[in-house]
Amino acid sequence: MSHASSISELPAADPAELGFDAAALNRVPARLQQFVDRGQIAGGLVLVARHGRVALRAAVGWRDLETREPLATDALFRIYSMTKPVTCAGALLLAERGELDLDAPIERWLPELAERQVWRETGWVAARRSITPRDLLRHTAGLTYGPYGNTPVDQMYTRARLLAPDQTLADLLVKLQSLPLISQPGEQFQYGVATDVLGRLIEVIARRPLGQFLHEELFAPLGMSDTGFWVTEEKLPRLVTKYSFAEGVGLRPLERAEQSTLSQPPRLVLGGAGLVSTLDDYARFCQMLLSGGRWGERRVLRGETVAHMTTNQLVGSAYPVKVTTTPWAGVGYGLGVSVVCERLSADSGVPVGEYGWSGSASTHFWSSPRDDLFVIVLAQVIPFSLQLEWALKPLVYQALRDRGPMTGPSLG
16 A cells, blocks of 8 residues: 555655655656757656655656747646546446446447457458457457558548547447457457547446546546646646657647647547646546555545556457557556566566556656556657657666565566
């Protein structure tokens, strides 16, 4: 259990009190600054917390390159797929209350997903079993994304405009009704619209729009006052400009605050990718998970629910995680987060049991229950890359001065 279980805020503390070498920890923002200096990101934020207190909170670079406005720690970021763990936590709340059976056929609530067909080159075949809510949580439902792949099923999803913003979640389910699965339920880890479907499942069970449900059940209890699916007018100036980066071209603005579609409530509320949040708001969510479901004196999720969520759920042919065509050796997936199942290399410092996830505009978080530690790194640049996580993660672990010996066989 985290030492933060009895406090309601994340106060700053001397890094040495939290087991860090302060000079070594200062290499983290310095390394982040190098990405700004090289023109790979406009700006970035990093927060390192341990034992419920903040050892490092730093901002480097700019909110917008054109205006040269410095990036502030309360800036608003599109967190894209870091929305997924939040939506999954919402679904697990319903499971705790007995309103959602994780292993029941999904058609109990979403009849559009009954009697699924699975694509095969020789012709579609019937699914061997129903999709379950657990499949949605762990991406084993056989649902893909479309634009991020090039299989015949991806092409069908793309042509169907599955994620078109001019529709509702209910419309998305109707479109899915006529599309095949890319694999049998439970057979493979397939990254896709599963968490968006989960968002619709929450709406049906909770009889509330997804945004309202998450606000009432998670954001309000956690004090996440800057997190939501759109940005109010008074907060819009804090929204970070989103950029694209290409070698030889550099950074190009894609969406500035004043022209952002996020200034209005969306018609399509995506539980897999739609949230805007801040460094400190998302830190509250991370600390709640690390504290076994508690935030201060308040219990948000049961300890066993969080343990279930952050333990690998992929078995057999579904393991390990694979995003696009690349397997992540030694990495499984829980109910909304990736989970390190085997030591990745002898020198990375990454412990077995570390969990986390990222967002497509280069936002990242990871938590180490072993070290009672979590880290959040936020930038706003596409295409997605793990370069910031790979660069900063070893520095954080190297700065720890009170880690015991690492155990378990290494993959590297």
